[in-house]
Amino acid sequence: MRKRFLAELVVPGVDWAVPVVRHCIGRTLTAAGHRNVDNAQLVVSELVSNAFLHSRSARPGGVIVVEIAEIGDTLARIEVMDEGAGTIPHPRVTTEDACHGRGLWLVQQTAARWGIYRDTLGGNVVWAECSTTDGPTTNVLDAPTRAREM
Template sequence: MTGQFLAELVLPGELGSVRVARHCVKIILTAAGHQDVTDVQLVVTELVANAVQHSISGLAGGLITLDVRSIGDQLARIDVMDDGGLTVPRIRRSHTLDCSGRGLHLVAETALRWGVGDNALGGRVIWAEVLTAARAPAAAPDLAEVR
């Protein structure tokens, strides 16, 4: 496994776990010295929601496990493990009016790297590595050049 292990969260496979996962990951990474965890929270939201909606973990009694790791002080790794499912997670092509199907696209755009694999218990793991360095503030427009 890559990085320094910070925490493991085991949550019920229900949509309410998405909020809990976001909150806990923010606290864990902030306590470990990471400055900007907003992108990590977005990735956690998408990966946990997908695990609930598209895996066996979303059935009654199912569980989702998150491992939180620190790779230095500017990169976090999140592993989301579920009980597997009938489909393989992949980026879908969504149409303008679709209400879903953009989660892994967001993960791919936000994370430096991400991937999908099988875990030792017969389920799957989706992982992502996300920058946590503080972002530079957006430059204010030069009003002298705005006409």
């Protein structure tokens, strides 16, 4: 399948960046002809929130970089790069009444595939591929999840 770069967004590591990125990703995918962008918008919201909450990108002057590409006509690939943290992101086990801690679990359940690696500058890159079709998506609950660490 062909992969085609669509856009790159560089936003400050602040909470208001989440809805801005969500909106831009939705508009970009829609303009590229994708019919269902809800999953991609949900995933990018979670990934940018995590970058803001858990990385050095939230320091004054910190940034989060988001890249969006399409794979064929039915998948969007989202990559969210932060300025690094002391740990590699991973899904957490939370209690039923916890208010936080479900972001990567939600990404895992929504994306067809996802993963994590460190970039050459020590930042974390979390990527996800989401279906953008109107029909049934890849059965994400049965799809393989490949988290890659470098």
